[in-house]
Amino acid sequence: MEKLREIAGELLKSNDVKVVIGYTKGMNNKVTPFFAKKQEDIAKLICGNSCAQNLAVYLYKKDISDLGKPAIVANIHTLRGIMRLAVEKQIDKKEMIILAIDNAGDIQKLDNLSDLENYLSSVIPQLNEEDQQMLDELNRMTPGERMVFWKQEMKKCIKCYACRQACPLCYCTRCTVEENQPQWIPVASSVVGNLEWHMMRAMHLSGRCVECGQCGKVCPVNIPIHLLPVRIAQEMKTLYGTSTGISLSEKCDMSTFKPDDKENFIG
Amino acid sequence: MNHQFKLLRKESYSGLIGNLLKSQQVYGPVKQEGYTYYKRISYPDEITEDYIIPQMSAKSFVFPKIEKLFSFVKSKDGVRVEDKNLDTIPKKVIFGVRPCDATGIHNLSAIFLWEPEDSIFKKRREQTTIISFACSSADDYCFCTSLGGGPGNTAGSDIQLIKTGTNDYLAEIITPKGAEIVSSNPGLFEDVDSVEKEKYLVRLPVCFDDSELEDKITDAFDTAIFDDLSMKCVGCGACAFICPVCGCFDIQDETKGSMGQRVRIWDSCGLRQFTLHTSGHNPRDTQGARYRQRLMHKFSYMPDRLGVKGCVGCGRCSRACPVEINIHENLQQITKLVKIHKHE
Amino acid sequence: MNKNNIYLPYQMKISKITQEAPGVKTFRLEFLNSGEGELFSFKTGQFGEYSVYGEGESTFCIASPHTRKGYIECTFRQVGRVTTALANQEEGAVIGFRGPYGNVFPIDDWKGKDLIFIAGGIALPPMRSVIWSCLDTRNHFKDITVFYGARTVNDLVYKQELEEWGNRSDVNLHLTVDPGGETPEWKGEVGFVPSVVENVAPSSIDAIVIVCGPPVMIKNTFPVLKKLGFEDKNIYTTLENRMKCGFGKCGRCNVGKTFVCKDGPVFTAEQLADMPGEY
Numbered sequence: 001m002e003k004l005r006e007i008a009g010e011l012l013k014s015n016d017v018k019v020v021i022g023y024t025k026g027m028n029n030k031v032t033p034f035f036a037k038k039q040e041d042i043a044k045l046i047c048g049n050s051c052a053q054n055l056a057v058y059l060y061k062k063d064i065s066d067l068g069k070p071a072i073v074a075n076i077h078t079l080r081g082i083m084r085l086a087v088e089k090q091i092d093k094k095e096m097i098i099l100a101i102d103n104a105g106d107i108q109k110l111d112n113l114s115d116l117e118n119y120l121s122s123v124i125p126q127l128n129e130e131d132q133q134m135l136d137e138l139n140r141m142t143p144g145e146r147m148v149f150w151k152q153e154m155k156k157c158i159k160c161y162a163c164r165q166a167c168p169l170c171y172c173t174r175c176t177v178e179e180n181q182p183q184w185i186p187v188a189s190s191v192v193g194n195l196e197w198h199m200m201r202a203m204h205l206s207g208r209c210v211e212c213g214q215c216g217k218v219c220p221v222n223i224p225i226h227l228l229p230v231r232i233a234q235e236m237k238t239l240y241g242t243s244t245g246i247s248l249s250e251k252c253d254m255s256t257f258k259p260d261d262k263e264n265f266i267g
Numbered sequence: 268m269n270h271q272f273k274l275l276r277k278e279s280y281s282g283l284i285g286n287l288l289k290s291q292q293v294y295g296p297v298k299q300e301g302y303t304y305y306k307r308i309s310y311p312d313e314i315t316e317d318y319i320i321p322q323m324s325a326k327s328f329v330f331p332k333i334e335k336l337f338s339f340v341k342s343k344d345g346v347r348v349e350d351k352n353l354d355t356i357p358k359k360v361i362f363g364v365r366p367c368d369a370t371g372i373h374n375l376s377a378i379f380l381w382e383p384e385d386s387i388f389k390k391r392r393e394q395t396t397i398i399s400f401a402c403s404s405a406d407d408y409c410f411c412t413s414l415g416g417g418p419g420n421t422a423g424s425d426i427q428l429i430k431t432g433t434n435d436y437l438a439e440i441i442t443p444k445g446a447e448i449v450s451s452n453p454g455l456f457e458d459v460d461s462v463e464k465e466k467y468l469v470r471l472p473v474c475f476d477d478s479e480l481e482d483k484i485t486d487a488f489d490t491a492i493f494d495d496l497s498m499k500c501v502g503c504g505a506c507a508f509i510c511p512v513c514g515c516f517d518i519q520d521e522t523k524g525s526m527g528q529r530v531r532i533w534d535s536c537g538l539r540q541f542t543l544h545t546s547g548h549n550p551r552d553t554q555g556a557r558y559r560q561r562l563m564h565k566f567s568y569m570p571d572r573l574g575v576k577g578c579v580g581c582g583r584c585s586r587a588c589p590v591e592i593n594i595h596e597n598l599q600q601i602t603k604l605v606k607i608h609k610h611e
Numbered sequence: 612m613n614k615n616n617i618y619l620p621y622q623m624k625i626s627k628i629t630q631e632a633p634g635v636k637t638f639r640l641e642f643l644n645s646g647e648g649e650l651f652s653f654k655t656g657q658f659g660e661y662s663v664y665g666e667g668e669s670t671f672c673i674a675s676p677h678t679r680k681g682y683i684e685c686t687f688r689q690v691g692r693v694t695t696a697l698a699n700q701e702e703g704a705v706i707g708f709r710g711p712y713g714n715v716f717p718i719d720d721w722k723g724k725d726l727i728f729i730a731g732g733i734a735l736p737p738m739r740s741v742i743w744s745c746l747d748t749r750n751h752f753k754d755i756t757v758f759y760g761a762r763t764v765n766d767l768v769y770k771q772e773l774e775e776w777g778n779r780s781d782v783n784l785h786l787t788v789d790p791g792g793e794t795p796e797w798k799g800e801v802g803f804v805p806s807v808v809e810n811v812a813p814s815s816i817d818a819i820v821i822v823c824g825p826p827v828m829i830k831n832t833f834p835v836l837k838k839l840g841f842e843d844k845n846i847y848t849t850l851e852n853r854m855k856c857g858f859g860k861c862g863r864c865n866v867g868k869t870f871v872c873k874d875g876p877v878f879t880a881e882q883l884a885d886m887p888g889e890y
Contacts, residue, residue: 030593178540189533386617
């Protein structure tokens with residue numbers, strides 16, 4: 001924590017960065033995103049295992065971009081989010097400093113995307129135990145049972161779009177649910193419509209999801225919605241052997257077409 | 268207000284629910300995978316008392332997330348429109364509503380009964396009987412007392428049950444609807460002499476002065492505070508959907524083949540599309556402007572126009588917020604604003 | 612309005628469709644249930660919700676004057692889902708209408724005064740209702756001047772009526788198109804509405820001015836009017852924030868504590884000066 005504050009303080013002092021995107025302790029001792037803009041903010045920055053949110057979502061938010069060059073405190077989820085956003089050309093030109101923090105609390109300052117790529121080359125993405133257990137449980141179900149499970153969950157969905165808004169990869173300025181000519185997905189919340197929406201989102205994240213689980217963590221009605229994109233991410237790994245948010249040279253597996261592809265149908 | 272009190276012994280409590288189940292739909296707080304929701308019950312013992320506050324508020328009983336307004340059938344001869352039949356709205360009794368949620372329904376009524384009256388809302392309100400549970404515990408997010416509410420607040424309730432030291436219940440009879448339940452269940456409610464309701468309620472400190480809040484926030488429109496408070500906001504609608512008083516809605520048509528219905532559905536001022544014009548112009552173009560609308564609607568516009576607040580201090584939005592925006596903390600910050608004197 | 616269900620529209624038959632400009636149509640609507648039509652009344656400035664069943668509702672003003680009974684008219688540009696569905700309707704088709712909602716232009720208070728109308732683009736419809744209401748009671752007012760501008764000649768709406776107003780000796784009509792929007796035959800002016808108003812410089816003495824147009828036109832016209840000596844309380848305009856319900860419940864259209872649907876859509880510049888700029 002001291003080292004983070006020291007580095008962040010220097011960055012702000014040298015005027016190299018205008019804002020440090022990190023975490024602080026909010027009311028009721030909850031960890032909450034924080035934007036340190038002045039020296040006196042530095043003491044409020046914290047790090048640690050409870051700082052689990054994927055902060056990459058803030059890198060393309062206008063109000064924060066307007067502040068100037070950022071430094072971003074980055075756990076593994078945020079790091080992969082940044083990498084994937086760069087691969088998808090969302091922030092590849094953005095000037096920023098990444099303060100990578102590993103599970104042991106060690107902090108490393110990364111000045112650019114190739115530094116980030118080097119750093120990530122030694123990281124093996126791993127799903128947390130609890131999520132893996134839930135996935136295993138779902139995998140053991142018959143398709144019918146799985147449908148019952150998801151339909152039950154979809155009843156709870158209130159279509160607040162917290163899942164979408166908290167996801168760094170859901171950066172579309174006009175989401176398909178906002179499209180009404182034609183109306184692909186009903187606006188109102190209903191079991192089938194909600195399922196359509198979440199399936200659609202999961203499919204759109206296939207080969208892109210960085211498995212941070214943020215969408216599930218933020219659900220106000222506790223739907224483990226991250227299991228859909230995460231399950232697809234595992235499928236992608238099996239099919240194509242690729243992980244996401246690790247390397248600058250990774251592809252967009254589901255949206256890349258090669259003229260010499262043996263399949264003549266583009267799905 | 269001097270309400271009548273009765274004693275409902277623990278032995279009679281299940282009997283009351285059982286009797287109600289015979290004549291109408293009964294809902295109450297039910298545990299599901301560790302979380303509590305207001306759900307329809309078939310047996311008295313499904314109701315839990317082990318909860319601070321259910322995940323979702325009780326507003327959906329009067330303002331469901333999707334409400335049919337009328338239906339229509341299209342054919343080659345034209346359209347046949349069929350009005351909603353209000354008689355299909357069933358009688359319901361909701362057990363275990365928290366006082367904040369009952370107040371939420373009371374405040375929501377101010378919006379829907381503002382001229383012209385929304386007859387669908389009104390009918391749902393009439394058909395719903397609310398038996399609230401006073402709070403003997405609270406968590407870090409609760410702040411009803413700072414907004415003029417409290418763990419034994421009776422606004423919106425027809426009967427309030429207060430658990431006593433002997434695990435019996437004091438029943439505070441608030442409305443004629445509540446009195447009717449008492450009179451139609453003879454033998455279950457007993458007379459009581461002295462009532463010390465307060466001693467069974469949780470103590471929750473008042474953290475700010477709500478009239479000062481209204482003054483300060485009304486003058487804060489042009490300040491940067493809303494931009495600061497909402498910088499971490501990711502722009503979802505969780506706070507509004509989970510709020511007991513957020514009543515803003517969208518109107519949409521849903522069709523299946525030649526049949527269809529026009530529906531009223533929950534919407535949220537936090538979403539960018541809420542005020543977006545087709546031209547691309549958006550009067551509330553930043554998240555700061557949208558958060559300002561959220562707070563000012565609740566603490567300035569509603570008190571001014573409707574005489575009630577848009578917030579009951581339940582703390583749900585803070586619990587649900589993906590990025591831990593805490594409304595209680597934000598309101599305290601606003602009350603600390605230095606009073607701005609506008610140039611005349 | 613239906614007292615039992617405030618969301619239930621009147622059934623309206625489209626009795627006449629006029630193509631005003633590319634993508635812009637006017638519908639004349641008659642009550643399918645003539646009893647409802649007889650009970651219906653509105654005042655100029657009010658608006659309603661027009662709907663195609665299965666597609667949804669859209670908000671526009673009533674573009675016909677309240678002096679003409681038996682029908683209402685609306686003019687809309689085809690842009691979104693509902694307006695596209697409306698544009699696809701044919702004469703004889705039935706659509707829904709809820710209203711009237713909102714406040715009115717206080718034209719009774721304007722008796723004996725000069726009236727100056729300033730409109731841009733698709734904002735002529737709310738103005739047209741007032742203009743005709745005033746022309747139908749022409750002897751109540753002194754000079755009537757109309758400024759109307761659009762991007763191009765083609766985009767001017769109500770071309771027939773513009774011609775009619777132009778031919779009347781009791782209306783001073785100034786038409787203009789944005790630079791580059793003129794055709795070889797164009798006889799009107801070329802330039803933006805605010806500068807045309809500034810050049811003509813109508814007298815502000817005992818005069819009421821009504822401005823309708825996109826936010827940018829309103830923001831640029833107010834200073835010109837101030838320069839010409841118009842007092843804020845004599846300048847009227849309408850706001851067009853997004854709405855769903857039309858009666859103060861859905862929570863979209865408010866500008867600060869003011870609900871455009873209930874307190875508006877008609878406001879004076881004096882009222883606007885006291886409101887935040889959320890429009």
